Amino acid sequence: MQFGRCFEEFEVGAVYKHWPGRTITEYDDTLFSMLTMNHNPLHIDAYYAEATQFKRRLVVGPLIFSIALGMSVPDVSGKAIANLEFENVKHLGPTFHGDTIYAETKVLDKKLSSSKPDRGIVTVETIAYNQRGENVLSFKRRVMVPTKEYDEAWQRAREQIALYHPIILISHERNHKLCTANELLCEASKQI
Numbered sequence: 001m002q003f004g005r006c007f008e009e010f011e012v013g014a015v016y017k018h019w020p021g022r023t024i025t026e027y028d029d030t031l032f033s034m035l036t037m038n039h040n041p042l043h044i045d046a047y048y049a050e051a052t053q054f055k056r057r058l059v060v061g062p063l064i065f066s067i068a069l070g071m072s073v074p075d076v077s078g079k080a081i082a083n084l085e086f087e088n089v090k091h092l093g094p095t096f097h098g099d100t101i102y103a104e105t106k107v108l109d110k111k112l113s114s115s116k117p118d119r120g121i122v123t124v125e126t127i128a129y130n131q132r133g134e135n136v137l138s139f140k141r142r143v144m145v146p147t148k149e150y151d152e153a154w155q156r157a158r159e160q161i162a163l164y165h166p167i168i169l170i171s172h173e174r175n176h177k178l179c180t181a182n183e184l185l186c187e188a189s190k191q192i
Contacts, residue, residue, distance in 0.1 A: 004078020006148040007110065007120035014107045016075035021102040021131070022067050024059050029097060032063040059095040064137050068103040068128035076105050076126075079151060081119055081144040089139040093130075100131040108140070118150035 033043045041048035042058050049057040077083060095101065109123040121144050128137040146154065 002078075003074050004080065005076070005145065006079060006151045007112065007122070007145050008148050010107050010110050010122050010145070012107050012110060015104055016072070016106075017104045018068075018071040018075055018102070021100045022071065023100040024063070024067075024095060024097060026057075026097045029057070029059045029063060032066075033060050036060070036062060038062070054094055054096075056096060059097065059099070061091045061137070064091075064095050064101060064128055065089060065139065067101050068126055068137055068139075071101075071103045071128075072105050072124075072126050076122075076124055077143045077145070079145055081146060084121065084142040084144055086139055086141045089137070091137055092135045095130065095136050099136075101128050101136070102130075103128045112147075113144070117147070119144055119146050121145075 030044060033039070038060050040060075042052060043060045044057070046057055049055070103126055105124045105126040107122060107124055110120055112120045121142055123140065123142050125138060125140045127135055129135045
């Protein structure tokens with residue numbers, strides 16, 4: 001199974017449908033609201049919410065954003081070097097407890113980095129919608145991804161490290177230090 005894409009694998013105009021969907025529970029919403037300290041009564045007070053235009057609690061918007069973003073990772077940014085920018089986050093409709101969120105992402109643009117030719121920048125737009133097909137959220141983002149050549153070199157370095165014990169002695173010029181396999185991976189990636 002593929003997890004993320006290299007620069008060459010993105011095609012402008014391509015659409016990736018993210019699956020499976022995610023049904024939002026009252027527990028998800030309340031926990032996210034508490035974790036993020038969003039105590040707006042529209043999200044946590046059922047009695048208060050009954051007096052609003054929606055007549056019930058709304059799911060907090062950043063939860064929907066986080067879920068749609070997470071759903072896109074295997075198709076879009078699973079190999080990302082960095083998420084560079086999010087823009088135009090729009091809440092297009094309400095989400096309620098019990099709604100199931102689905103998402104799809106369209107590739108809008110791509111260009112190789114002018115300063116580092118081993119990576120490129122891909123611009124995408126993600127749309128989240130519910131089980132009724134109603135759009136509830138959209139956003140654009142720019143993602144820095146590796147070229148296929150760089151990714152393959154990185155994978156070879158990881159495979160070599162996996163042959164060794166998790167704690168490896170490496171030399172940095174004149175001083176020696178004990179480091180973990182993760183630190184070695186980071187060091188190896190700088191040399192690729």
